[in-house]
Amino acid sequence: MTDAQETAAASSLRTTGGAPPDDGGSADSGAPTPLLEPREGIPPVIADEAALAEVIAAFAAGTGPVAVDAERASGYRYGQRAYLVQLRREGAGTALIDPVGCPDLSALGEALSGVEWVLHAATQDLPCLREIGMVPTRLFDTELAGRLAGFPRVGLGAMVEGVLGFVLEKGHSAVDWSTRPLPDPWLRYAALDVELLVDLRDALEKELDRQGKLDWARQEFDAIASAPPAEPRKDPWRRTSGMHKVRRRRQLGVVRELWQTRDRIAQRRDVSPGKVLSDAAIVEAALSLPVDVQALAALNGFGHRMGRRQLEQWQAAVDRAKALSEAQLPQPGQPVAGPPPPRAWADKDPVAAARLSAARAAVSALAEELNMPQENLIAPDAVRRVCWEPPAADEEAVADALASYGARPWQVEQVAPVLAAALAGQGA
Numbered sequence: 213m214t215d216a217q218e219t220a221a222a223s224s225l226r227t228t229g230g231a232p233p234d235d236g237g238s239a240d241s242g243a244p245t246p247l248l249e250p251r252e253g254i255p256p257v258i259a260d261e262a263a264l265a266e267v268i269a270a271f272a273a274g275t276g277p278v279a280v281d282a283e284r285a286s287g288y289r290y291g292q293r294a295y296l297v298q299l300r301r302e303g304a305g306t307a308l309i310d311p312v313g314c315p316d317l318s319a320l321g322e323a324l325s326g327v328e329w330v331l332h333a334a335t336q337d338l339p340c341l342r343e344i345g346m347v348p349t350r351l352f353d354t355e356l357a358g359r360l361a362g363f364p365r366v367g368l369g370a371m372v373e374g375v376l377g378f379v380l381e382k383g384h385s386a387v388d389w390s391t392r393p394l395p396d397p398w399l400r401y402a403a404l405d406v407e408l409l410v411d412l413r414d415a416l417e418k419e420l421d422r423q424g425k426l427d428w429a430r431q432e433f434d435a436i437a438s439a440p441p442a443e444p445r446k447d448p449w450r451r452t453s454g455m456h457k458v459r460r461r462r463q464l465g466v467v468r469e470l471w472q473t474r475d476r477i478a479q480r481r482d483v484s485p486g487k488v489l490s491d492a493a494i495v496e497a498a499l500s501l502p503v504d505v506q507a508l509a510a511l512n513g514f515g516h517r518m519g520r521r522q523l524e525q526w527q528a529a530v531d532r533a534k535a536l537s538e539a540q541l542p543q544p545g546q547p548v549a550g551p552p553p554p555r556a557w558a559d560k561d562p563v564a565a566a567r568l569s570a571a572r573a574a575v576s577a578l579a580e581e582l583n584m585p586q587e588n589l590i591a592p593d594a595v596r597r598v599c600w601e602p603p604a605a606d607e608e609a610v611a612d613a614l615a616s617y618g619a620r621p622w623q624v625e626q627v628a629p630v631l632a633a634a635l636a637g638q639g640a
Contacts, residue, residue, distance in 0.1 A: 231494055238342040250403040254396060255306050259313030263322070267307045272323040274301035277352065279409035283389040283402060287486070290478045294340040295389035300406040308402060311344050312392070318345025325349055331414045332368045334436055341548045342441060353438045354409065357416040360368045360429050362583035374407055374413045376549070380404055428622040435620055453491040458498050461541040463531035466498040466540055473529040489513065489526070550593070551600035567638045568599040574634040575627065590627045596618055598631060605636040
């Protein structure tokens with residue numbers, strides 16, 4: 213158990229914020245208390261503009277931070293849109309909003325502008341919230357706070373149990389949230405996800421302050437809130453699982469054509485691409501280059517359940533790739549901005565490889581001293597870039613380089629001295 217867990221577990225936070233009261237044994241014995249019902253019961257799902265207007269007014273009049281969560285239908289539907297949004301704020305209670313019935317929540321987002329939003333793993337939910345008009349100006353990420361504070365397990369359930377002493381219901385995180393109507397057990401689960409989020413935020417803020425990391429966390433939260441939307445991924449078909457088996461350019465062309473055909477079908481049908489055709493089937497077809505529908509049908513992933521018309525559309529995609537000229541075929545690798553993969557450094561530049569090894573050891577030791585994951589102390593890509601094209605081996609030059617690669621001020625302050633020393637030790 214970390215210092216943070218010991219501090220929080222011994223505190224009175226286990227029974228604050230309207231959570232189930234101590235019945236005389238849970239907090240003293242350390243046994244977690246199951247959290248089975250939202251404190252005001254399961255709220256009605258908001259699915260029309262009139263009800264939404266009432267929620268907006270209530271949350272605008274509330275006080276303190278607002279807990280926010282969203283449920284998607286990953287693995288069931290195309291894309292990552294939100295199918296339920298949960299909020300909780302002091303004075304307003306809990307609201308469950310259906311973005312299918314209320315697809316524009318920008319008025320709610322504006323009503324909460326300037327309010328601190330509390331999310332768990334914010335970067336997962338912010339893209340789908342942005343799509344429906346909800347963009348925070350200030351936030352507190354309880355998962356990231358847990359990482360910075362040194363908690364070994366930072367899932368919401370583990371954090372709520374370790375810090376507040378309550379066990380959240382499990383089992384509905386991966387269901388099809390596009391289902392309508394949503395069953396009561398799912399709605400109960402969704403409401404409980406925001407039930408104690410502000411309590412968790414308050415406890416973690418105290419722990420970060422105790423460790424001298426609160427300003428660090430605020431810098432991280434500000435960076436997340438101010439980050440622009442992610443750019444569309446270039447050549448997303450290259451992320452097909454099993455791509456490492458595909459070597460020849462003609463085969464790469466088949467992967468690309470099948471992936472793009474699958475994506476169009478999945479988008480039109482609003483289903484997960486994996487339900488249209490598996491990645492394994494795409495790779496199998498690329499490696500085999502089937503000559504006709506019969507050959508395709510014999511491959512794994514194109515079995516007896518697939519109708520003739522479906523087989524023909526996949527074979528047509530294979531044939532289109534076969535017909536491409538050499539100039540039209542994709543190149544084996546993507547142009548990489550920045551350093552090559554670290555595994556290639558020893559061959560390409562042994563001196564740079566030695567710098568990277570020394571830098572990684574120094575960063576690892578510092579992360580252990582500060583009790584946080586290395587990747588939260590400094591982005592590994594920033595370390596690689598500094599080591600591949602090192603600045604002058606003095607602290608100021610290293611600090612400027614780290615800042616140019618997006619490191620926050622607290623990260624620069626902590627990492628620049630040890631990184632500069634590591635580079636100097638390697639004669640950079």
